[in-house]
Amino acid sequence: MKIAVRPVSLAGLAKLSSYSFPGNIRELRNVLEERALILGRSAALEPDDLFLPSSSMEGQAPGDLISSMLQRIPNQVNLRELLAQLERTLIARSLELAHGVQAEAARWVSPGAIWAAS
Numbered sequence: 001m002k003i004a005v006r007p008v009s010l011a012g013l014a015k016l017s018s019y020s021f022p023g024n025i026r027e028l029r030n031v032l033e034e035r036a037l038i039l040g041r042s043a044a045l046e047p048d049d050l051f052l053p054s055s056s057m058e059g060q061a062p063g064d065l066i067s068s069m070l071q072r073i074p075n076q077v078n079l080r081e082l083l084a085q086l087e088r089t090l091i092a093r094s095l096e097l098a099h100g101v102q103a104e105a106a107r108w109v110s111p112g113a114i115w116a117a118s
Contacts, residue, residue, distance in 0.1 A: 003037045009044040019052045026096065030089060038085065039072050 008016065021027050031050055040049030051072065073082070090109055098104035 003033075006037065006040065006042075007044045008032075009042075009046050011047050012045045012050055015047040015050050015052065026092065030092065035089075038082075039074065041074060 016028075016031075031052060032045070035051045036045045036049045039051070040046070042049065051069075091105070094105035094108040095102070098108065
């Protein structure tokens with residue numbers, strides 16, 4: 001993705017270590033490569049750069065969830081690239097939740113679908 005690799009700070013490592021990563025190595029890769037490196041603002045990846053799902057996000061209204069995510073986006077960003085990355089991330093997450101069953105994952109990313117992890 002033509003993004004410079006940056007180290008993870010000790011505090012960032014502590015945050016990563018405390019999370020169970022239910023989505024396995026793909027979820028870790030998503031957190032690091034597809035979110036932290038794109039949205040992170042510091043020379044080393046800090047805890048605030050590492051977006052990890054939490055129970056506090058469950059049940060949030062879509063508008064509130066989007067607002068909290070928008071606060072993490074840098075002032076200058078390629079919107080097309082950001083939207084393409086979001087789409088890829090949602091599709092990958094849908095496939096993980098559907099245990100690789102493409103037909104089920106497709107239903108989850110359809111307009112009006114409601115995600116519910118099983």
